Amino acid sequence: xxxxxxxxxxxxxxxxxxxxxxxxxxxxxxxxxxxxxxxxxxxxxxxxxxxxxxxxxxxxxxxxxxxxxxxxxxxxxxxxxxxxxxxxxxx
Numbered sequence: 636x637x638x639x640x641x642x643x644x645x646x647x648x649x650x651x652x653x654x655x656x657x658x659x660x661x662x663x664x665x666x667x668x669x670x671x672x673x674x675x676x677x678x679x680x681x682x683x684x685x686x687x688x689x690x691x692x693x694x695x696x697x698x699x700x701x702x703x704x705x706x707x708x709x710x711x712x713x714x715x716x717x718x719x720x721x722x723x724x725x726x
Contacts, residue, residue, distance in 0.1 A: 642720070685705060
């Protein structure tokens with residue numbers, strides 16, 4: 636099984652991701668460099684608390700994530716950067 640984290644939306648400007656990019660983890664913890672489009676270390680801070688729980692069968696809804704949505708930590712209003720919305724899925 637794989638964890639696939641897809642870029643769903645970008646608000647503002649992100650220098651790393653574009654809509655449709657994905658981060659792929661094999662077996663829940665091995666970063667798949669061949670299938671991963673880009674990785675920003677700041678976005679991983681938002682993803683890490685949830686991706687392994689979802690991989691292990693805990694429902695995103697039970698964690699308050701809807702269907703698996705998280706966003707990066709960039710407070711774009713103050714940094715002139717962008718906030719990226721991700722969806723975490725198991726494939």
